[in-house]
Structures are given as structure tokens and as C-alpha cells.
Amino acid sequence: MSQNPLLEVELYAFASNTAQFFLTPHEFDVDLDGNRYQSLAIERNELALGAEAAKAGLDLKLPPNCDVVRHLLANSLTGDTTSITLRIGRRDTWGDYWWISGTRWMGRVLGVEVADDVARVRCESAQVSLKRIGLRRLYSRKCSHVLYSAACGASPIxxxxxxxxxxxxxxxxxxxxxxxxxxxxxxxxxxxxxxxxxxxxxxxxxxxxxxxxxxxxxxxxxxxxxxCDHSTATCESRFGNLENFGGFPFIPTKNPFSGTPIF
Incomplete structure (x- = not known):
């Protein structure tokens, strides 16, 4: 008896301001809606079931030398955000036509870590990002801008x-x-x-x-x-960019709610 052909595959779409990558963890490429999802060794964690599935984080393992990992490493230096979508593709039982049956997960890439034989990509759900209260920028003594990003404004040396x-x-x-x-x-x-x-x-x-x-x-x-070490001294002496410094170096060191009063 011959085996039935594979009728369902996972499809990953990575998209940033400068590039797009379409990948699938299965042993063959998939052509769908004008995009070719390239076969690549991808492993992921188990996602929650039911209503919690969309809120769960997504952790991926990819080959460290693939194009998407190189792109994510470059983006971590420039501050560009990369979105990721996990969809399910299905194939008709009577032909070789693929179609998207639904979206399993959507979110953004938080970071990538590269070891000798594997790259680990951490992703955050879009629902978690939208429900986060307040600004994402950190209130710190040192500058929170990504070096050479639009917010930083420094010229590369x-x-x-x-x-x-x-x-x-x-x-x-x-x-x-x-x-x-x-x-x-x-x-x-x-x-x-x-x-x-x-x-x-x-x-x-x-x-x-x-x-x-x-x-x-x-x-x-x-x-x-x-x-850059994100200090005011380096920002001024190395880049002459103090007017764009994104930190708060003059935060008081003394807590007004403890110890003696401040006059």
C-alpha cells in the first residue's frame, strides 16, 4: 500500500523593513500565493492550546549559517524590527494545489542567540505586545538608543x-x-x-x-x-552626538522616600 501524500505543512514568514523570508520545516519547498517557502531545518517549542495559543511565546531553533539568522543578527545591531507569522498550509487531496488554511501564531522577533551548531530565535506574541501598558523605552542613566539607528543619529565610524x-x-x-x-x-x-x-x-x-x-x-x-558604551562621555567624545543622547544621566541617586528628607 502506498503512503498518502503530506496534506498539511507549517509556513513561516519573516518580514522587516528591508527583507522577507519564507520558510517551511518540511523536506520540500512549497509554492503558495506567489511565494516560495524554502525548506529549512526548523524546530519550535510546543504552543499552548485553545485561547492561550496566540499569547504563547515562540522559540525557534535554526541552522546558524542560514540567511534569516544573518539578517536577524544585522537587525539586532540596527534596531530594525522583524515580524514573524506561523501559518498552516494545506494541499488538496485531488491535486497539487496548496492553500493557507489558517494562521497559528503572529508576533515579532525579540532576539537571536548563536551557538556552534544552532541559532535560537525568541519571539513574542502580537497580543502580548499590544496589551503591554506604557512606553517600551527604558528610563535609564545610559542611552537606550540602538547605535547608528534613526533615533541615535550618529554617523558610523x-x-x-x-x-x-x-x-x-x-x-x-x-x-x-x-x-x-x-x-x-x-x-x-x-x-x-x-x-x-x-x-x-x-x-x-x-x-x-x-x-x-x-x-x-x-x-x-x-x-x-x-x-558605544551608551555613556554621555563616549557619545560626546567619540561621536559628537550628545544632542541625541537618549539616557537620563541626572536621575537623583538619593531616594526621597527613604532616609533623611531632601531640602
Whole structure:
């Protein structure tokens, strides 16, 4: 007896201001409504049933080297928001025609973490976002703007470098880190010729330490972009951008509701 063909698949649509990705965790691509959902190894957590399903968070596991993960990592540096929709596609029993039978989950990507063999993507339901009370922006001493975003307004400071050695999370350069960016790369990123960005944890004169291990061929030319510690001193001295500073550095340190009165 021959097996029945698969009649139902999950369909994931990622959309930001600059790109869209259509994916399915099944072993074949799906053409539907003019979009091709590319087959990709995707795992997700179990969603709640009934009325709570739409409110549940969505946690995905994807290959770390896929295009959508690279895009999400780049967006985490620029502050762009990526929405995600999980739909169910069905195929007619009498033909090969696919149609969307319903939407299982909608929301936005909160963040992405990359390990050696897997990328974990955390997503928040649209219902949770809409019901959140108050502003999302944090009230803090340091600036809450994403560096180089529209709200930040600072101009990127970058310099090119040639890779001389790559081992684990460390990358060395011919002649060391360029002087124009040396000492200020923590929180910035290293960009490859293909456009992939890798966050820099620190720089040590001869090279940089990345957030996670990446292998580079010797002689590769990369672009180094400086970071920011979100303090007023760095905002002024490094970027001359204090007028756009998004923090509140003069919050009183003394609590008026405890201790002696403030006169």
C-alpha cells in the first residue's frame, strides 16, 4: 500500500523593513500565493492550546549559517524590527494545489542567540505586545538608543583591515587594529565581504574578540565598525552626538522616600 501524500505543512514568514523570508520545516519547498517557502531545518517549542495559543511565546531553533539568522543578527545591531507569522498550509487531496488554511501564531522577533551548531530565535506574541501598558523605552542613566539607528543619529565610524590569523573567537589583522578605530570597537561589529556582521566583544591592539567563533581565511578584507558604551562621555567624545543622547544621566541617586528628607 502506498503512503498518502503530506496534506498539511507549517509556513513561516519573516518580514522587516528591508527583507522577507519564507520558510517551511518540511523536506520540500512549497509554492503558495506567489511565494516560495524554502525548506529549512526548523524546530519550535510546543504552543499552548485553545485561547492561550496566540499569547504563547515562540522559540525557534535554526541552522546558524542560514540567511534569516544573518539578517536577524544585522537587525539586532540596527534596531530594525522583524515580524514573524506561523501559518498552516494545506494541499488538496485531488491535486497539487496548496492553500493557507489558517494562521497559528503572529508576533515579532525579540532576539537571536548563536551557538556552534544552532541559532535560537525568541519571539513574542502580537497580543502580548499590544496589551503591554506604557512606553517600551527604558528610563535609564545610559542611552537606550540602538547605535547608528534613526533615533541615535550618529554617523558610523569604520575602517578596513586584512585578516592575518583566525582562531576561535579571536581575529588578528595585518599591522594590528587600524588606529582610527582602535580602542573603541567593543559593542561594534566586524563585517565580512558577503555582508555578514559579527559582534565585537573587545579589541586588543592586534585584533578583536568576537561574540562567537567564526573562521576567516587569511587575507580576507573585513570592515570594522566602532561600538558605544551608551555613556554621555563616549557619545560626546567619540561621536559628537550628545544632542541625541537618549539616557537620563541626572536621575537623583538619593531616594526621597527613604532616609533623611531632601531640602
Amino acid at each position: 569604520s575602517a578596513s583591515a586584512i585578516v592575518s590569523n583566525s582562531y576561535g573567537r579571536n581575529v588578528d589583522f595585518d599591522g594590528g587594529t587600524p588606529g582610527s578605530v582602535s580602542g573603541g570597537l567593543a559593542g561594534g561589529w566586524l563585517q565580512t565581504p558577503a555582508g555578514a556582521r559579527h559582534m565585537i566583544v573587545s579589541d586588543y591592539g592586534g585584533g578583536v574578540e568576537l561574540l562567537y567563533p567564526v573562521a576567516f581565511e587569511v587575507g580576507t578584507e573585513v570592515l570594522l565598525t566602532v561600538g
